[in-house]
Amino acid sequence: MPNHTRTLSKTSQQFGWSGGIAFRRAARLLAGASATLLVACCLALPASANALPTGPRFTAAPAPLAEVTYQRIAAGDSHSLAVGSDGKVYAWGRNNAGQLGDGTIANRQAPTQVPGLTSVTAVATGAEHSLALTSAGRVWAWGNNVYGQLGDGTAVNRRSPTEVPGLTGVVAIAASDSHSLALTSAGKVWAWGDNRFGQLGDGTTADRGSPTEVPGLTGVSHIAAAVASSLALTSSGKVWAWGWNRHGQLGDGTTTNRSSPVGITGLTNITTVATSGFSSFAVTSTGKIWAWGNNDCGQLGDGTTINRLSPVEVPSPTNVTAISSGPSHTLAVTSAGKVWAWGTNVYGELGDGTRTFDRHSPGEVPGLASPAAISGGANYSLAVTGTGETWAWGSNEHGKLGDGTTTDRWLPVRVLAPERHTFTTRRTGLSRSPQT
Numbered sequence: 159m160p161n162h163t164r165t166l167s168k169t170s171q172q173f174g175w176s177g178g179i180a181f182r183r184a185a186r187l188l189a190g191a192s193a194t195l196l197v198a199c200c201l202a203l204p205a206s207a208n209a210l211p212t213g214p215r216f217t218a219a220p221a222p223l224a225e226v227t228y229q230r231i232a233a234g235d236s237h238s239l240a241v242g243s244d245g246k247v248y249a250w251g252r253n254n255a256g257q258l259g260d261g262t263i264a265n266r267q268a269p270t271q272v273p274g275l276t277s278v279t280a281v282a283t284g285a286e287h288s289l290a291l292t293s294a295g296r297v298w299a300w301g302n303n304v305y306g307q308l309g310d311g312t313a314v315n316r317r318s319p320t321e322v323p324g325l326t327g328v329v330a331i332a333a334s335d336s337h338s339l340a341l342t343s344a345g346k347v348w349a350w351g352d353n354r355f356g357q358l359g360d361g362t363t364a365d366r367g368s369p370t371e372v373p374g375l376t377g378v379s380h381i382a383a384a385v386a387s388s389l390a391l392t393s394s395g396k397v398w399a400w401g402w403n404r405h406g407q408l409g410d411g412t413t414t415n416r417s418s419p420v421g422i423t424g425l426t427n428i429t430t431v432a433t434s435g436f437s438s439f440a441v442t443s444t445g446k447i448w449a450w451g452n453n454d455c456g457q458l459g460d461g462t463t464i465n466r467l468s469p470v471e472v473p474s475p476t477n478v479t480a481i482s483s484g485p486s487h488t489l490a491v492t493s494a495g496k497v498w499a500w501g502t503n504v505y506g507e508l509g510d511g512t513r514t515f516d517r518h519s520p521g522e523v524p525g526l527a528s529p530a531a532i533s534g535g536a537n538y539s540l541a542v543t544g545t546g547e548t549w550a551w552g553s554n555e556h557g558k559l560g561d562g563t564t565t566d567r568w569l570p571v572r573v574l575a576p577e578r579h580t581f582t583t584r585r586t587g588l589s590r591s592p593q594t
Contacts, residue, residue, distance in 0.1 A: 172514030177319030226576050228545025233484070233535025234283030235335075236556045240269065240548065240573075241281055248576050253285040256317030257301030263317065267557030267564060268574045272300075274319055282383075283535070284333040289317065291331045297322040297340055305336045306367030309353030313367065322350075325369055334383035334434070340369065341381045347372040347390055354393075355386040356417025357401030358480040363417060372400075374419055383565040384433040385416045385485070390419065390432050397422045397440055405436040406467035407451030413467065422450075424469055434534060440469065445477035448489065455486045456518030457501030463518065474498075475512065475520055484534035489541075490520065491532055497541055505537040506568030507552030513568055523551075525570055547574040 204445070211541040230241035237251030237258060248269040249258040256263055259272035275290055275298060282289040287308060288303035298319040299308035306313055307439075311323040325348060330341040337351035337358060348369040349358035356363050359372040372390075380391040387408060398419040399408040406413055409422040410581040427583030428570060436452035448469040449458035456463055459472040475498045480491040487501030487508060498520040499508040506513050530545040538552030538559060549570035550559035557564050560573040 211487050221257045228542055228573070229531075229546065230280055230534045231531055231540045231542055231548065232281045232283040232288075233482075233533040233540045233558075234288075235285040235536045236558050237283060237286075237288070237536065238540060238550075238558050238560060239283055239288055240288075241278050241540075242576060243278075243546065245277045245293075247275045247278050247281060247396050249288070250573075252556035255520040257283075257286050257288050259288060259300040259317070259319050260506055261317050262375075263558050267560070268562045269560050269576050270542065272319060280331055282331045282333040282338075283513045283575045284338065285335045287333065287336075287338070289331045289333050289338055291328055291340075295325075295327045295329065295343070296333060297328050298324050299338065302336070302449060305352035305365050307333070307336050309338060309350040309367070309369050311368045311412050317406040324367065330381055332381045332383040332388075335385045337383060337386075337388075339381045339383050339388060341378055341390075345375075345377045345379070345393070347375050347378050347381055349388065350492050352386070353417075355384045355402035355415050357388050359381075359388060359400040359419050360416065361418045368404075368537060369401045372419065381430055382431050382438075384438070385435055387433065387436075387438075387439060389431045389433050389441075390426055395426055396442075397425050397431055399438070405452035406465050407433065407436045407438050409438060409450040409467070409469050411468045417538040430481065432483050434483040437483060437488070439481050439483060439488065441478050441481050445479065445493065447472035447475075447478055447481065449488075455502035456516045457483065457486050457488050459488060459500045459518070461518070461519050472520070480532060482520035482532045482534045486538070487534060487537075487539070488520075489523075489534050489539055491529050495528040497526045497532060499523050499539065502537070505553035505566050507534075507537050507539050509539060509551040509568070509570050511569045523570065540573070566571055 226242045228240040232239040240248045243504050250266045250269045253265050277293040278290050290298045300316045300319045310320050327343040328340045329343050332339040340348045350366045350369045353365045360370050366564045376392045378390045379393045382389040387464045388396045400416045400419045403415050410420050428440045428461050430441045432439045437457050438451050440448045450466045450469045453465050473493050477493040478490045482489045485501040490498045500517045500520040503514045529541045530544045531542040541549045550573050551567045551570045554564050554566050
């Protein structure tokens with residue numbers, strides 16, 4: 159027989175003082191009454207444990223799936239993505255083009271599951287489109303498709319994930335404003351979408367609605383995408399760049415756009431790269447940061463606001479293990495388990511409790527222990543700790559911080575756990591999960 163005493167006691171905690179008294183009294187009655195009284199009391203409950211009451215008394219309310227934690231994150235322009243410990247994708251923020259992938263165009267202030275995706279290992283965000291990579295090496299895309307950035311051969315927006323045809327053996331993905339990249343296990347790079355500035359690297363400026371291989375690149379180990387430019391790192395530690403170069407973000411000493419990859423000189427022993435907006439970064443095997451491109455907000459971290467057409471070394475922090483950047487700010491993780499941030503701070507995206515305009519040199523983000531992943535978006539930041547806690551700070555436009563509000567945060571706040579729906583009766587306060 160179900161333990162109604164325990165059920166009612168738990169329910170009383172959810173409905174305040176007066177409701178708690180009523181439920182505790184009911185619990186005592188049930189605990190000491192005869193079986194006949196128990197049956198009478200239970201008549202108020204649904205006739206079948208599998209039947210859910212219907213009608214205006216019942217409303218849908220979210221309840222957290224506490225057992226799911228986030229392992230991979232991606233901060234975009236106005237929406238965020240995460241891969242859960244269950245291999246599923248969760249999305250929140252703006253949804254005007256269907257970039258949350260839940261079949262609607264309704265904004266979400268808390269994480270909601272993207273239906274139809276399982277065994278996902280990585281996600282990437284563009285301005286209004288999203289990518290997901292599965293353990294089978296397949297790529298899925300959804301959201302804005304005006305430039306063909308979903309890679310399905312059309313220009314039709316998708317509110318639900320659609321597989322990118324023709325790609326197999328993919329091990330990494332990247333996306334930015336309106337173009338997408340994929341890296342295969344063979345060390346080849348494929349690109350599709352907007353190509354106005356040559357950011358697809360195929361030697362043209364023609365948009366591509368389907369993936370096209372970037373010629374001349376072999377042995378690639380990492381990829382990154384910015385507003386209209388792209389980076390690739392080879393297994394030999396060499397960095398290649400192509401696309402828009404107005405601010406020197408290609409690092410070749412010029413401001414000339416490149417529709418084919420060009421090698422960046424002066425960089426050796428590079429282990430990872432990052433780019434966003436009009437700035438680019440590389441980290442060496444010794445944990446040093448090199449930066450180039452736009453520096454109007456001090457996002458390069460060299461203590462100035464001077465644009466750099468070639469890489470310059472960032473004095474601190476040292477022993478860097480990971481780096482990410484938004485359009486105007488930068489994040490780094492050190493081997494000591496600290497997060498550092500620099501650049502613009504108009505919305506609190508540096509996470510230090512202030513809202514200054516710029517910080518030209520890196521400063522520590524307080525309160526984050528042992529970060530496992532970071533991601534910089536448009537005026538906001540995300541971080542995942544080694545224990546699976548996910549934190550967000552900065553601009554909360556459209557709810558992209560995922561804390562259930564649209565309030566900007568100058569210090570890190572916890573991203574809400576994934577949600578499911580329960581049905582709650584206003585008459586009794588009894589909650590039941592939908593039957594599956």
